[in-house]
Amino acid sequence: MAVDAVIFDIGNVLIEWQPERHYDRVIGEDRRRAMFAAVDLHAMNDRVDRGENFRDMVVECAEANPTFRADIMLWHDDWLHMASPVIPHSVSLLRHLRRRSVPVFALSNFGIETFDIAKPEYPFLTEFDRAYISGHMGVIKPDAEIYARVEADCGLAPERLLFTDDRVDNIVAAAARGWQTHLFEGPRGWAEKLVAEGLLDEKEAGL
Structure with a gap:
């Protein structure tokens, strides 16, 4: 055809597009594994991909998960490093x-x-x-x-x-x-x- x-x-x-790889470099594999087990970051990103505001979604997720707040904010602040x-x-x-x-x-x-x-x-x-x-x-x-x-x-x-x-x-x-x-x-x-x-x-x- x-x-x-x-x-x-x-x-x-x-x-x-390998967010886990970037987090392994920045915070270490053990903490990254713990964070991804506790927080569905890819579901957060799906909301962004559906058109919700990027920063708002990351902040909302970070505030809801204070144990990993600073690390979750890297999804916003380091985004270009993940998409590379x-x-x-x-x-x-x-x-x-x-x-x-x-x-x-x-x-x-x-x-x-x-x-x-x-x-x-x-x-x-x-x-x-x-x-x-x-x-x-x-x-x-x-x-x-x-x-x-x-x-x-x-x-x-x-x-x-x-x-x-x-x-x-x-x-x-x-x-x-x-x-x-x-x-x-x-x-x-x-x-x-x-x-x-x-x-x-x-x-x-x-x-």
Whole structure:
């Protein structure tokens, strides 16, 4: 099936997103494990990704968990250190697709404020033909609604969208709507998929 647009997730596809790794460096693995066992920080972040205010959510969580208050505030203050580093090969693939005039979209669980923080640090985040950011949409993957809204906005048939994401549940939800999908397990596999689909040649894909 031909591909009319390629859709990238962002976290762990274009930018590494490993909060636990950053906390291990800053507060140590033992305290990080204790904090994550006591506080559902990823659920807090889901609220941000649904459009609630970034700082307000972190402060609310910190105040509710005084034992870890200072550490939880690092989710706000050190956010760019958690959302790093860039995955250069993936960025190169995005840019080569655009040079070929292949429409490239983003579909990412990302907060309104955090996306604004990230764009100056990672200019390629401004290069998508369309960016579907969950915070602005008020819904997160893998809710079927977010995929339906992408389809409605771009006007392309689901079976002509090729989507990559590092999370199986997000891929399964997209496939259920008829999207072509690729589970991202590293940029090389994604590059090979783009070559197999005739969207890039091996040189462009860095193979």
